[in-house]
Amino acid sequence: MLTPLTVVLTVAALALAAWCGWAAYRDQPTKDWHFIGMAVVTLLALVQLAVGIVRLARGADPAEGTAIFVAYMAAVVACVPVVGLISLTERTKWGSLTVVAGAVVLAVLQARLHDIWGGGNGG
Amino acid sequence: MAEPAPSTDTGPPRERRGGIGTGPGTLLLTLYGIFTVGAASRSIVQLSTRFDEAPLAYLLSALAALVYAFITVSLVRGGERARRAAFGCCCAELLGVLTVGTWTLLTPSAFPDATVWSDYGMGYLFIPVILPVTGMLWLRRSRRGHS
Numbered sequence: 001m002l003t004p005l006t007v008v009l010t011v012a013a014l015a016l017a018a019w020c021g022w023a024a025y026r027d028q029p030t031k032d033w034h035f036i037g038m039a040v041v042t043l044l045a046l047v048q049l050a051v052g053i054v055r056l057a058r059g060a061d062p063a064e065g066t067a068i069f070v071a072y073m074a075a076v077v078a079c080v081p082v083v084g085l086i087s088l089t090e091r092t093k094w095g096s097l098t099v100v101a102g103a104v105v106l107a108v109l110q111a112r113l114h115d116i117w118g119g120g121n122g123g
Numbered sequence: 124m125a126e127p128a129p130s131t132d133t134g135p136p137r138e139r140r141g142g143i144g145t146g147p148g149t150l151l152l153t154l155y156g157i158f159t160v161g162a163a164s165r166s167i168v169q170l171s172t173r174f175d176e177a178p179l180a181y182l183l184s185a186l187a188a189l190v191y192a193f194i195t196v197s198l199v200r201g202g203e204r205a206r207r208a209a210f211g212c213c214c215a216e217l218l219g220v221l222t223v224g225t226w227t228l229l230t231p232s233a234f235p236d237a238t239v240w241s242d243y244g245m246g247y248l249f250i251p252v253i254l255p256v257t258g259m260l261w262l263r264r265s266r267r268g269h270s
Contacts, residue, residue, distance in 0.1 A: 068168060071164060071168075079157075083153060086149060086153055090146070090149040092146060094147050094149045094150050097150050098149055098150050101153055101154055102157075
């Protein structure tokens, strides 16, 4: 797919994970700035979704199937907002750690997404 | 949900009995939720598109998804009965991971395709092994009225 975007999104997600991990380490809940960070990551995920859909509409064919590809992209968009909401209800360091988990999952999904799109062809 | 809802209350809605879905339980609940979605969608795709290739592996994935879903629901519901049920499921899950993990190592031919529990969950950063253990520790601890 769009490899630079995938890389940027992965790095952003890992940075968010590290940031919220730092908050959890200092025994703090997620703050406004963290939510801005989550918004940025979610925005990037939405851009990726849009790019992916445009590519599909132009006739691209993901190596492991269109349905799986779309499902993964949807999961990528959903995962940070969901953990963000959970961290709103859990105002302790455990809420921060939950965001860490969600962000790491996003990074892992990016790696899978790359495989699903390109397979071994490096597309 | 039948609470009269005090308008000034901005904190968590209410303290659940046992509180197994709060504090560290929140993280556990999230991880179980993620694994439920992951295992369920994976097994649905596999069972519906290529069941014949590796029926055993795909059925085991579906079973894993059911166990994860049950634990997730139990953690959300809270209360003593849910806690016991979740504890039992964590035991079943650990047993499942260890059994399937050993099985895949001994007779790889039985598993042409991977399950969530293959090789002790190596493809999932060993989280499938770690999760039930932490789950059991947490559920034991929260019985003593920790909050």
